[in-house]
Amino acid sequence: MNRSWYSASIEVFQHASDEQVIGELVLNSTFADLPTQKIAWIKEISILRKALQGHDGWLHLEFNIPRMGRRIDAVLLIKGIVIAIEFKIDANQYLMTDIDQSYDYALDLKYFHEASHNAIVIPVLLATKAQANPALLFKHPRILGLYEPVRTNEAEFASTLKAIIHQIPETTLDPKLWADAAYRPTPTIIEAARALYAGHGVAEISRNDAGAINLTKTSEQLFRIIDQAREKKEKVICFVTGVPGAGKTLVGLNIATRYSDEQSELYSVFLSGNKPLVDILREALARDTILREKLNHGKKLKKSEAQTRVKAFIQNVHHFRDDCQKNDGQAPVEHVALFDEAQRAWNKEQTSFFMKQKKGVPDFEISEPEYLISCMDRRDDWAVIVCLVGGGQEINTGEAGISAWIEAVREKYPDWHLFISSALTDSEYESGEVLASIQTRKNVHFHNELHLATSMRSFRAESVSRFVKTVLDCEVEEAKALYQQLQERYPIVLTRNLDCAKEWLKAQARGSERYGMVVSSQAQRLKPYAIDVRSPMNHIKWFLDGKEDVRSSYYLEEVATEFHVQGLELDWACVSWDGDFRYGNKGWEHYSFRGNKWQQIKSESRKQYQKNAYRVLLTRARQGMVIFVPEGSGDDPTRSSRFYDSTYKYLKALGVEEIG
Incomplete structure (x- = not known):
């Protein structure tokens, strides 16, 4: 995959016409063909041509940062120095948000781009009409090899570039190896949701080095189980376990985004009882949808419309339960339901109390796991439930734990097939006793691939x-x-x-x-x-x-x-x-x-x-x-x-x- 929309040696760039450079950018662009974007590119190209006279090196334009769902305007590789440039055309001041943005891009390269780990990385904020920065002060970087953002304008950019090259020692950096190096990000769940919803795959936005569990393997195992259930017309429940921050939610979102087409036979829904998580992800995706609609198609999307799109993708599990209760006997439209933090589903007492007090249903005498399974069991063809389970994560009264799900299958739905993480027997999941009662059944299968053993939350230390x-x-x-x-x-x-x-x-x-x-x-x-x-x-x-x-x-x-x-x-x-x-x-x-x-x-x-x-x-x-x-x-x-x-x-x- 080409990480940038345009890349060439500085020499080739200087001899290429504006039409050639713009043509390549447009050809590789995912944006709408907007005149404003072309105007900005033409100005950036002109500024770069003047500043790069007499320099040797490599230029990348629109360098992809999938974790953030953004692109760096320009990256220069000169004398082994990586210079990440954020242009603010016609800006007359250096805004703190722009300074942070330029630093964010440099941080992303330093942390997650393999060839930039040991390189000198310098972020540059170029606000074309801002006041000149009289002196370049390179402070001792807190992060080795990563400097504070350098602020400059159009008139001073050439001299700024010379000062950087003069003050920073030259090192060896192969431009081709740098461009082809692995990009191994560790996104926050908000960043991951944005990237997945925008069409990136889990492999693009997650680490895949030998020291981290490959989330792709767990996703692929679940895809195989889902495909098998569809082919054999079976009903299946899967249990995916993981340590805090291992990426369980990311796995669920990955499946939900792949099967987000309501017309598809594999249509899925991501469900969570964690209201703050649902609210925050919905809002983040709605904001991102509005931004991408403007960038990609030049349209101004109403927030209410963006929120409507997102609501079908991520739902509150209690609202799903209530809809099933209201439409009693009617099968859900989804074939695949992904329950995040499934161990936090309510036990029978809590569910019964809530339904009686809040919903006016006096005789609701089953646990939330049992009821949710019953809803998916209404489908007369096939269904898959994926329970994403965290050990030691129950934090509120009435949370049933994972045993309630297994007990419901054992007692009420014996024909359902169970695919269980091998780690579910660990003491922290508190389900060893109920697992022992079913493990000899023919339709019970244990898989190592359904456990995420390494925390991905901290990319600095996994322990x-x-x-x-x-x-x-x-x-x-x-x-x-x-x-x-x-x-x-x-x-x-x-x-x-x-x-x-x-x-x-x-x-x-x-x-x-x-x-x-x-x-x-x-x-x-x-x-x-x-x-x-x-x-x-x-x-x-x-x-x-x-x-x-x-x-x-x-x-x-x-x-x-x-x-x-x-x-x-x-x-x-x-x-x-x-x-x-x-x-x-x-x-x-x-x-x-x-x-x-x-x-x-x-x-x-x-x-x-x-x-x-x-x-x-x-x-x-x-x-x-x-x-x-x-x-x-x-x-x-x-x-x-x-x-x-x-x-x-x-x-x-x-x-x-x-x-x-």
Whole structure:
């Protein structure tokens, strides 16, 4: 695949006519044939021709960044230096959003383009009519080989280019090898959804190196199962497991996008009971649809129309359930239903209570898994259910766990075929007993390919989820060893000063890398730090909006709980730790704040939910995190220092670096 729409040596470019260059760009373009785009290209080509006189090297125009669904305007390879240029034609100032954009592209190359890992990468923002930048100051880069964005204008670009080449030492870089090098991104789930919805395949937007589980293998295994079910007219339920951040949701979205045509016999729907995830993905896809419609076809699409398109693709599982209940006996239009976080489906008691209290259905006496299977069983030809399952991810009362799905098949739907991840027998999935009762059946099949063992959330260190597990399970020696392995590539630090934690986040993040504060929903006594978990926050604004919006995560004023962030991620996170989950003489102790005091939690299931909540919080960051544990107060018995000191000492004893 050609990664850029135009590529040539600088010498060839200089001898080519504008018509030749524009023709090649148009030929490879996925945009509509818009006059405005051609005008911009002509101006960019003219600027580049003047600045590149006397230089040898290679030029790429419209270089593809599939993870972001965007393209770099120009990439120059001169004397071994990779110069990524973002043009802002007719712009008269250097906007912070444009500076971040230019840095984002350079970050993407540095992190995910194999041939750029060890190269010098310099982002350049060229705002044609902005004021001249009198001096080029190359600060020592925080990320080795990646410099801060250089700002320049049309008049100064040639001298800026000369200054870069003069000040940066020459290295060897083969242009062909650079162009052909593997691009192995690790997108956030929001970026992945955008790319998949725009037509990219999972192989384009995910890593495929030997050190990471190949998501394509799991997808292909599911495609084979779906095709077999269609051919043999069978009904099938699959269980895909994975560690936090392994890409389970990505696998589901990949199938849903491939089979998104409502007229297709393989029509699929992606379902999730995670309302914030559904809301955020829908909004992100709607915004992206509007942008792509404008870029690709020159049309201004109404947001309501974009939202309508997206709603059919990603649905709330409870709305799907309600539609099936309303159309009792009628088969769904979909043949394939993908249930994200299937372990969080409601048990019989919770489902019955909700249907009676909220829907006026007094005799609804089955669990949500059993009912959802019954809905797909209405099809008289074939059906496939794919359950995407996370271990240790149940965080709320009434969540049935994966056993409820298997029990429903065993007791009510014995003709359904089961394709089960080999890892489902692990203790964290709590389904070993029910699996033992069915594993001798002929229609039960176990597959290694249905388990995603490596976290893809952190592209810097894949053992973060394992480290968090050892911390929560009080496996001290292993936690110490894992921390030492992590620290070089994935910084985890500890502080008792919230202002210090915030400054650390801001200092780490580059470009538009997203950072924010996360906190347990039971953290009731962080109010003195302006952390109020009861204050409503707009999760869409928090996750999607930019640094200029006070409701965004960047402002560090609104906090997200485990219910807001499960299934999503940040680049950098501050985990604020309250007295609800504290380290004691015999391990972790569990508390809930009621009235004006902490009360110890006795229920084993509630203890597990609370432990899982902290598991979710501690596995949200892709690049690093700071843990804030307050000092407490001698004047406030609800914030006694003894509620916090032991937790802080435990984390510090694991070797976690202290700051501030």
